[in-house]
Amino acid sequence: MEAREDLVESSGFGGTQRTDNWWTHPMVVLVGLSLFVLYGLFRTIYPVFVPEEMAGIYHESLLSPFYSPLLFADQAAHHVVFGQFPEWWPQLLRSPAILILWAPLGLRVTCYYYRKAYYRAFLQDPTACAVSEPRDDYKGETGLLLFQNVHRYFLYLGILFIAMLSFEALRAMFWNVPSGAPFWHGDVQIRVGTLVLMLNVFLLAGYTFGCHSLRYLIGGKKRCFSCPANPHNDEDGGAITKRYSLWKGVSKLNVNHAIWAWFSLFMVAFADFYVWMVSIGVWPDYAVIAF
């Protein structure tokens, strides 16, 4: 409260004695997240209104991360897990993205970094450190916002998605697969699309494995496992020491969690856009290395 009295002017939303450009970060967040949400919404419902071959869901061995895993699709693409949409499936819900995007979206919405970012940028709650808010009853994450505690469960789903996207990136190395044959019977080629999907997985993994919940999961409930003299370091055949190494790895990613969050967000949208453009012939998918 001392800081508030020292720096915040008593009246008016946005009042402060801060002289730096404190509003630039919330502004960038507002614009960046709004653009992503608009693009994501558009791509989620797009397949409902256009023929599947025009929807940009897949192109040969490439599968857009917006639709991965591809649970249902009306045409028999080799990425499909279950086949065609059931007859009774409502026409307005015939987008493979609707079935899966709630999981990565849940991870981002409940992410500790994004919470801070969108509370400030969209809800002005708080607006920024030592800046007056539009209301005077900040309650923190209480009431309905307690749902944010489900984050750790979305983390488990996020790790599962990393595994599935890695599989799709691996599959994107095999081309000209004979009809009905397993994908590894195709020609091995690294195309630009392969690299795009690989980079997407790399950035998503950097974001997911730097998660605060994962850090607590690995490092929690042990007493000072970083202390060399700690007798518990030999517990479970050195398990604490192994956990300490893991914890250090997660912590390294965690330090730059916001950066991983933004790069991976941009990349997942770009990877989808890339597959979409290749699939409708706007640009070719060049082979970089062919074996």
Ligand code: FES
């Ligand atoms: S805190 Fe950001 S993904 Fe968990």
